[in-house]
Amino acid sequence: MKNIVGVRFKKPGKVYFFDPGELEITNKDFVIVETTQGQEYGQVVISNRTMPDENIVKPLKKVIRIATYKDKKQEEENKIKEKEAFEICKKKIKEHNLDMTLTDVEFKFDNSKVLFYFTAEGRIDFRDLVKDLASIFKTRIELRQIGVRDEVKRIGGNGVCGRELCCCSFLGNFETVSIKMAKEQNMSLNPSKISGNCGRLMCCLKYEQDVYEEKMKRLPKIGAIVKTADGEGTVEGVETLKERLRVKLKDDNGENYYKKYDAKDVKIIKNGEEEIVDEEEKENLKELQALEKLEKMDKKNMQEDEI
Numbered sequence: 169m170k171n172i173v174g175v176r177f178k179k180p181g182k183v184y185f186f187d188p189g190e191l192e193i194t195n196k197d198f199v200i201v202e203t204t205q206g207q208e209y210g211q212v213v214i215s216n217r218t219m220p221d222e223n224i225v226k227p228l229k230k231v232i233r234i235a236t237y238k239d240k241k242q243e244e245e246n247k248i249k250e251k252e253a254f255e256i257c258k259k260k261i262k263e264h265n266l267d268m269t270l271t272d273v274e275f276k277f278d279n280s281k282v283l284f285y286f287t288a289e290g291r292i293d294f295r296d297l298v299k300d301l302a303s304i305f306k307t308r309i310e311l312r313q314i315g316v317r318d319e320v321k322r323i324g325g326n327g328v329c330g331r332e333l334c335c336c337s338f339l340g341n342f343e344t345v346s347i348k349m350a351k352e353q354n355m356s357l358n359p360s361k362i363s364g365n366c367g368r369l370m371c372c373l374k375y376e377q378d379v380y381e382e383k384m385k386r387l388p389k390i391g392a393i394v395k396t397a398d399g400e401g402t403v404e405g406v407e408t409l410k411e412r413l414r415v416k417l418k419d420d421n422g423e424n425y426y427k428k429y430d431a432k433d434v435k436i437i438k439n440g441e442e443e444i445v446d447e448e449e450k451e452n453l454k455e456l457q458a459l460e461k462l463e464k465m466d467k468k469n470m471q472e473d474e475i
Contacts, residue, residue: 170221173231174214175201182340187228188216198235198243200277209235209243209277239277246275253305257284260300268292271319281308287319317342320366327364327372334371345369345463347456349377352384354408357449359459368463376409383408387431391440396429400437 173193174183186201193199197212235243250273258270268288275282282305286292294311301309321335335342350362350373364370388394392403398417404426405414411431416424449456 169218170224170228171216172214172219172224172228173199173212173216175199175210175231176213177208177210179211183213184210185214185219185224185228186231188231191231191234192216193231193234198240200232200235200239202229202232204229206276206280207232207278209239243277246277246279250275253282253284256304257297257301260297264294264297264300266292266294266297268294268313271314272322279307281310283310283312285312285314285318285322287316288313315342315368316366317368317371320364325365327370333365339371342371343374345371345373347460349373349380351449352380352408353377354406357446357456358452359455363459369459380408383411387411388413388434388436389440392436393438395435395437396427397433398427401427403440 171188172185173188175186176183184203186199193212193216195212195215197215199210199212201208201210233239253273253275254270257273261268261270268286270284270286272285273282274285282301284301292313298309298311317335320333321339324336325333327333331337346369347357347362350357350369353373353376355362355373362370362373387406387408388403390403390406394401394403394413394415396415396417401415401417403413404416407413413429413431413434414426415429415434416426419425
């Protein structure tokens with residue numbers, strides 16, 4: 169077991185574990201910690217507690233000290249310098265005629281590096297820009313290309329649910345999301361209804377996906393032939409979370425009728441094999457394919473450089 173504290177550098181953002189040593193640190197304290205990038209200023213969100221060694225990524229860096237008044241003043245000064253650097257960099261981007269949009273600037277606590285975050289459609293040759301910025305700020309400069317999801321995370325906003333965006337409130341990492349998830353969750357396959365503020369697939373599609381996948385393994389597919397208490401029928405619809413099936417049957421006159429059954433009350437005779445493409449999917453196929461293509465391009469286009 170190891171004594172740890174959890175520190176977050178940005179809200180929202182990932183929580184990192186550090187060794188507090190002999191320090192007694194409470195929730196919401198600000199601390200100076202040692203990282204691979206140098207000294208950082210962060211807020212404690214998990215106070216002193218013990219954790220099994222196997223749950224800790226080693227080596228565990230140390231908390232240098234609880235932030236002093238001087239440290240807090242330096243952090244405030246860094247925030248002012250970030251705003252100034254933002255305007256300088258925007259001007260330089262225009263001078264170099266670069267097709268990129270600056271979204272944020274971050275000064276490391278000890279001023280050992282300045283990071284400039286930007287978005288762009290493709291890869292950008294910004295070597296001359298980096299040299300210019302290095303000559304102005306007299307420290308290491310890093311340009312980091314981010315995706316539209318990261319851009320919205322920094323801007324903020326509310327989702328269609330009316331709540332603050334997940335990426336702006338609690339979501340630390342972006343996970344891969346696909347059209348297949350929306351389809352398996354019986355959601356509308358209209359891109360405008362399954363896309364977030366960033367124009368990409370909504371991150372919340374991932375939240376229940378494991379549950380859907382686990383249930384779908386034991387549920388018949390649409391088109392499956394099943395045996396029910398009323399005879400054999402064909403599965404026309406599946407309510408995955410409720411584990412209920414809509415089955416098409418024939419009455420004594422050969423007329424079709426529909427009835428719902430709990431999945432546990434039917435027996436699969438022959439499972440469905442063909443993937444069903446509904447009308448909404450056909451109608452929006454090009455847009456859905458374009459959305460999937462953008463998801464893949466976001467990962468390929470990430471670019472960074474430093475001097």
